[in-house]
Amino acid sequence: MTMAAxxxxxxxxxxxPELVRIRDLIYxxxxxxxxxxxxxxxxxxxxxxxxxxxxxxxxxxxxxLTSKPTKQTELIALLNEITIGETCFFRSPAQLEALRHxxxxxxxxxxxxxxxxxxxxxxxxxxxxxxPYTLRMLLLEEAPGRxxxxxxxxxxxxxxxxxxxxxxNGIYGTYSTRNLTPHYRQKYFLPAGEQxxxxxxxxxxxxxxxxxxxxxxxxxxxxxxxxIFCCNVLIYFDLASKRRVIRHFYNNLLPHGYLFLGHSESxxxxxxxxxxxxxxxxxxxxxGERSEGGK
Amino acid sequence: xxxxxxxxxxxxxxxxxxxxxxIPAVLAPLLRYLQQxxxxxxVQKVTDMIGQDKSLAAQCLQMANSPLFGRWQKIDSLRxxxxxxxxxxxxxxxxxxxxxxxxxxxxxAIDPVVFWEHSLGCALxxxxxxxxxxxxxxxxxxxxxxxxxxxxxxxxxxxxKEFREAYEFARAEGIPLHxxxxxxxxxxxxxxxxxxxxxxxxxxxxxxxxxxxHNIQEAHDHVGLVALVEISDLLCRMSGLNYGYxxxxxxxxxxxxxxxxxxxxxKGLKDLDWARLTFEMDSYMDEVHALVRSIYRT
Numbered sequence: 001m002t003m004a005a006x007x008x009x010x011x012x013x014x015x016x017p018e019l020v021r022i023r024d025l026i027y028x029x030x031x032x033x034x035x036x037x038x039x040x041x042x043x044x045x046x047x048x049x050x051x052x053x054x055x056x057x058x059x060x061x062x063x064x065l066t067s068k069p070t071k072q073t074e075l076i077a078l079l080n081e082i083t084i085g086e087t088c089f090f091r092s093p094a095q096l097e098a099l100r101h102x103x104x105x106x107x108x109x110x111x112x113x114x115x116x117x118x119x120x121x122x123x124x125x126x127x128x129x130x131x132p133y134t135l136r137m138l139l140l141e142e143a144p145g146r147x148x149x150x151x152x153x154x155x156x157x158x159x160x161x162x163x164x165x166x167x168x169n170g171i172y173g174t175y176s177t178r179n180l181t182p183h184y185r186q187k188y189f190l191p192a193g194e195q196x197x198x199x200x201x202x203x204x205x206x207x208x209x210x211x212x213x214x215x216x217x218x219x220x221x222x223x224x225x226x227x228i229f230c231c232n233v234l235i236y237f238d239l240a241s242k243r244r245v246i247r248h249f250y251n252n253l254l255p256h257g258y259l260f261l262g263h264s265e266s267x268x269x270x271x272x273x274x275x276x277x278x279x280x281x282x283x284x285x286x287x288g289e290r291s292e293g294g295k
Numbered sequence: 296x297x298x299x300x301x302x303x304x305x306x307x308x309x310x311x312x313x314x315x316x317x318i319p320a321v322l323a324p325l326l327r328y329l330q331q332x333x334x335x336x337x338v339q340k341v342t343d344m345i346g347q348d349k350s351l352a353a354q355c356l357q358m359a360n361s362p363l364f365g366r367w368q369k370i371d372s373l374r375x376x377x378x379x380x381x382x383x384x385x386x387x388x389x390x391x392x393x394x395x396x397x398x399x400x401x402x403x404a405i406d407p408v409v410f411w412e413h414s415l416g417c418a419l420x421x422x423x424x425x426x427x428x429x430x431x432x433x434x435x436x437x438x439x440x441x442x443x444x445x446x447x448x449x450x451x452x453x454x455x456k457e458f459r460e461a462y463e464f465a466r467a468e469g470i471p472l473h474x475x476x477x478x479x480x481x482x483x484x485x486x487x488x489x490x491x492x493x494x495x496x497x498x499x500x501x502x503x504x505x506x507x508x509h510n511i512q513e514a515h516d517h518v519g520l521v522a523l524v525e526i527s528d529l530l531c532r533m534s535g536l537n538y539g540y541x542x543x544x545x546x547x548x549x550x551x552x553x554x555x556x557x558x559x560x561x562k563g564l565k566d567l568d569w570a571r572l573t574f575e576m577d578s579y580m581d582e583v584h585a586l587v588r589s590i591y592r593t
Contacts (some may be wrong), residue, residue: 033571036362037578101469101543264577266570275549278533278568280541283573 015039018058022046025065029122030079030235031242035262039152049074076236083232089130089172090179092232092263099227100138102279103258104146107226122252123215125159125233130176132206133198134227137188142179155222155259156178157211159290165171170198203215214241219248226254231262239270241259246271250287259285302481307451309487315452318495319393321348321501329386336382342374343390354392354590355385357388357580361586363419363579364388370524391415392590394442409539410448415442416536419527419579420527427572428563435520439504443524446488446505447472453487454480469543471472471532473509485509511552519560522553530573535580 019033020040026042027033034042043175046061053074055061064070065078079107090096107119117140123132134152139152158164177185180196189196211218213233228249249259250273259274260282261267267285274285298539312562328338343532346352352373352489358364359376364384364517370376372484377385388538421440425433456478465475497505500517504524507514512522513589531537548554548569556566 013553027571033574035574035578097541099427101541102545106545184574185437264574266574268568268570275547276546276573277547278530278573280533280537280543283570286547 016043016058019046022058022065024084025062025281027266029075031268031270032079032082032235032262033266034231034285035264038264039169042082045078048081049078057181069257072173079235083235086232086262087127087130088179089132089134089184091130092282094177095260095263095279095284096138097259098282098284099143103227103284104142107256107258108146108150112224116149119147119227120225121148121152121154121227122222122229123154123156124211124228124230124249126156126163126208127158127160127168128163128172128176129156129170129198129206129208131169131170131229132167132208133188133202133229134137136202136205136271137184141186149263154206154210155213155225156206159210159212160206161210164208164210168203170203171195172197182187185284189194213237213245215250216244216248219245220251222248223254224254225257225259227258230259232265233266234261234270242270246273250274253287255287257287259284301482305454305457305480306482306486309449309490311453315449315491317511318352318580319348319349319396321345321351322393325386325389329382331383338374338377339593341377341382341385345385346373351389351392351396354396355388357590358388358391358586359385361582363582371543381580383434387418387441390438391418391441392532393434393452393458394445394448398462399448399455402451402507403457403539404455404457404462408587408591409537409593410444412442412583413483413531413538415587416531416576416579416583417441417443417527419583420530420536423575424527424530425523425571428557428561428567430523430557430561433521435500435566436523439501439524439556440527441502442492442501443508443528444484446484446486446490447493449491450476450480466540469541471509472538472544473542483509495593505585506589518556521557522560525553526551526557528578534576536576536583 014265015036018184019042023034036141046058050061053061053064055064064074071259072294102247111117121135124136126132137153139147140152156167175197176247177196179187179190185196188199188202191197198213213219214237230249234245237245246258248249250271253259266274273288275288277286321344325341328340328344345355347552356370356373356376359370364380368379370379376388380388391414398410400407418437418440419433421436422433424430430436447458458476461476461479462472464479466471468475476483485506485508489502491592492502492505497532503514503517504521508524508528511518511521511525523588529546529548529551532542547578554564
């Protein structure tokens with residue numbers, strides 16, 4: 001073996017069993033999974049919480065996450081650390097490519113015989129707006145081709161009014177805009193000091209509104225949706241609330257509709273109403289046959 | 296594109312198999328030797344058998360040190376690999392290196408590194424998937440995943456120009472490679488693979504996997520293993536362990552023939568968390584990319 005090859009495979013240490021336990025705990029309670037190659041990231045996030053709590057070992061921290069008085073608040077605090085900085089334009093390129101090249105053509109085909117050429121896309125839990133603006137930019141790119149003669153409505157909702165105000169203002173710093181290619185920067189943004197602001201025409205093309213996903217009354221009004229994006233939102237819900245929201249999503253979606261979750265988020269053991277489908281480099285959920293009194 | 300006559304000509308060329316290099320000489324006796332009961336096997340003998348081929352031995356050592364093979368202490372000798380990983384895992388590793396070394400270089404169609412990544416990825420996913428669903432004979436899973444695309448190697452050696460055309464067509468259209476081969480060549484790598492599998496006298500289950508993984512309806516005696524490979528291959532192709540291009544389509548694994556076959560054989564499949572299996576593949580991908588690229592450089 002050459003020296004180069006010998007050094008490449010410096011053998012790493014096996015994952016800490018306590019860290020694996022925390023990984024599984026997060027997956028079972030929040031539905032977000034850290035594969036082995038992301039365990040370092042999880043360790044880093046746990047480390048931040050441990051510093052805050054002045055906890056010395058992962059074992060102690062694991063106890064905080066599982067013992068009654070602290071577990072709920074600590075789980076939320078850890079989830080906040082995990083999802084911090086997740087929001088940016090074009091966050092999941094593979095998911096967006098799959099939307100553009102597989103999902104959109106399928107939906108257009110399913111709706112091709114309908115008199116109205118109209119799409120309805122919902123960013124549920126849009127936070128500070130990067131996701132709905134990304135979707136709008138993608139649709140605008142498709143407008144001269146596939147979406148010629150189609151209108152597309154983008155609904156963007158969030159519980160947090162401050163996030164919504166930020167979204168409507170449309171001004172973003174370097175962190176949020178790090179994935180933007182020069183093409184998108186020039187075409188859809190204006191300089192705003194050191195930052196970038198979404199062009200007014202794009203800002204005005206999205207309907208932002210405040211919505212609590214647990215508000216059954218308002219949720220049942222969100223009808224006729226083709227695609228729902230709900231990324232890193234359900235992870236904060238307990239199982240019963242998650243199931244309620246998912247049932248609403250099922251009813252909100254048209255029969256050919258798609259539900260996209262965050263990159264490593266899963267509906268396993270939450271809902272049998274939806275079926276997982278594989279798209280190139282991404283997964284999504286489609287409406288399955290509803291089971292009698294299903295979860 | 297093709298006609299019955301050109302198909303016959305192409306298949307005749309393949310049947311000769313003259314251009315295809317032979318499998319490394321040490322592997323056939325190694326595989327035969329490992330068919331004995333474990334208690335009769337001798338560590339030194341296995342070490343010596345692999346050690347005869349220095350380049351293969353060096354590659355085996357590199358692979359044995361990858362976390363993909365589940366070992367966390369540094370292994371610095373072949374003997375250490377056999378002791379630490381066990382006879383069969385070392386044999387899997389030796390087969391991986393030996394067979395994948397058969398890939399021709401500079402053909403200009405599928406990149407050999409990408410093909411290695413797909414084959415090795417499929418072998419690992421097969422092994423993982425088999426364990427997760429309590430597949431009755433998981434020991435065959437790795438080799439089945441590794442060898443399923445033997446026919447691509449055949450096509451690359453024997454029909455480089457025609458295969459390149461099929462590959463470019465698949466890539467341009469974003470369609471599965473076997474569909475493009477069917478359109479351009481009139482047959483798929485399953486047919487070419489069957490000829491090589493016969494020549495190499497692979498075991499009956501492996502022959503069935505190589506020749507029927509895109510046509511599972513015709514599988515008979517080893518349909519479970521073929522199904523296992525069909526699903527694992529699809530998972531790899533829909534992820535970053537594809538053939539170097541994106542298949543622009545949607546796959547519902549529950550609608551695959553392989554899924555219904557496996558549902559009857561494996562109780563564990565009903566409750567399988569497909570999402571988690573998919574996410575777990577993310578970490579395979581990084582490791583597989585790093586491993587293959589480093590071996591390929593040496």
